[in-house]
Amino acid sequence: MIVTTKKNVKEIISYVSSNEGLIIVGCSECAASCQTGGSKQVEEMAQQMGIHRVIATISIHAPCDKRIASRDLKRIDDEIKKADVLIALTCGSGVQAISEVTGKKVIAALNTHFLRMVERIGRFYERCAQCGDCILNDTGGICPYTRCPRKVRNGPCEFIAGIMCDVHPHTECVWHLIFTRLKQNGEEKRFTVFHPPLQWENRYSPQEVVW
Amino acid sequence: MKGNFLYCSKITNPAAVRERLKNCSESYVLCGEYGLSPFLLTRDEISAKRLLYEVVLSNKNRNLFCDTILSAHAARFCGIVISSGSFEKTLSMPMPVFDLDVTQALSLATSLRKNGKIAPDFLLGVRAPSGSEAAEYRARYLIELGADFIVPSVSIAGLEERTMMCIEEFTA
DSSP: OOEEEEEHHHHTTTTSSSTEEEEEEEOOOOOHHHHSSSHHHHHHHHHTTTTTTTEEEEEETTTHHHHHHHHGGGGGGGHHHSSSSSEEEEOOHHHHHHHHHHSSEEEOOOEEEEEEEEEEEEEEEEEEOOSSOOOOOGGOOHHHHOTTTOSSSSSTTTTOBBBBBBSTSSSSSHHHHHHHHHHHOOOOGGGGOOOOOGGGGGOOOSSOOOO | OEEEEEEEEEEOOOHHHHHHHHTTOOEEEEEEESSOGGGSSOHHHHHHTTTEEEEEOOBOOHHHHHHHHHHHTTTTTTTEEEEEEOOOOTSSOOOOOOOOOHHHHHHHHHHHHHSSSOOTTTTEEEOOOSSSSHHHHHHHHHHHHHSSSEEEEOOOOOOOGGGGEEEEEEEE
16 A cells, blocks of 8 residues: 655645636545545545636545546546546556546646555554565565665664664664564574675666566 | 774865874774765875775765775775765755665675785775674674674674774874
């Protein structure tokens, strides 16, 4: 799931001319659980549009999936034909999928941040940086690349203060956590498995998986 | 003990560093990269003392790291100390970027030695973690990987013969 935050409404309105007809599209999956793009936020956005003409509002289950976006947007096909602009309360992938499906001008109303682990609503944590070279099987299921500020893949670094991180002094060093977990599992030897530098070609955008 | 060293972490005035080096009795001096480049010292000045070059990994990709080692070797430093680099973030400045950790960097440095690009007696040292079980596990591994010596902040039992410690830090 993707974490998003709201953009300032004034910034969004600055991209819309006063005579343009609007459709507001929400995401009832990731953005809804972040409380940035669910049906409630879609209605709030419609009210905040002031003098601008809102033709329709809709929440789509997963607007980042072009098949779903295409199917669900068909329900308001007539309104889309009349609209000049769509405001998307979705992640960046959703914005672009809606644009490709409709061919209309789409304004991003959210900022997209990271892939999240959810503790509860309002407590989202990044645990995977999508590096494309996963070493979790050697690190007791704890990702050092995501959680170490220096991105150390063979740690800890020399700045470890006891068991604490020097950059985030109130946080335990992730490599201490890894060592503790491996020891619990009787797998200390995995602690020194050498992990080569990250191959940046795996992170070179835009990435595709096609089969 | 492999030895002690004097640590000039930041060069701001090369003339003052030269003066300090003339009067220094320590066998090793480690020159940090946090200020002006240690390459401002001339080859004769460098070879007159046993100078080590501290290669800081922040904001250095693997190509620049290897080039820095080759340059330090050509400039007659007697070796390097690989350091992660402090994580400094000041307002409106970019975050530091880390492409390599010290273990990966040491692996690259030992491959330069194996390939004959640096002399066998060019010392390869690393700043090693210490003070916890995980840290000491890693420090021992750095020796196994080919470090000639480690520089921990506190000494590690059993690794004293492969340890160098800073006895004084100064900036000039």
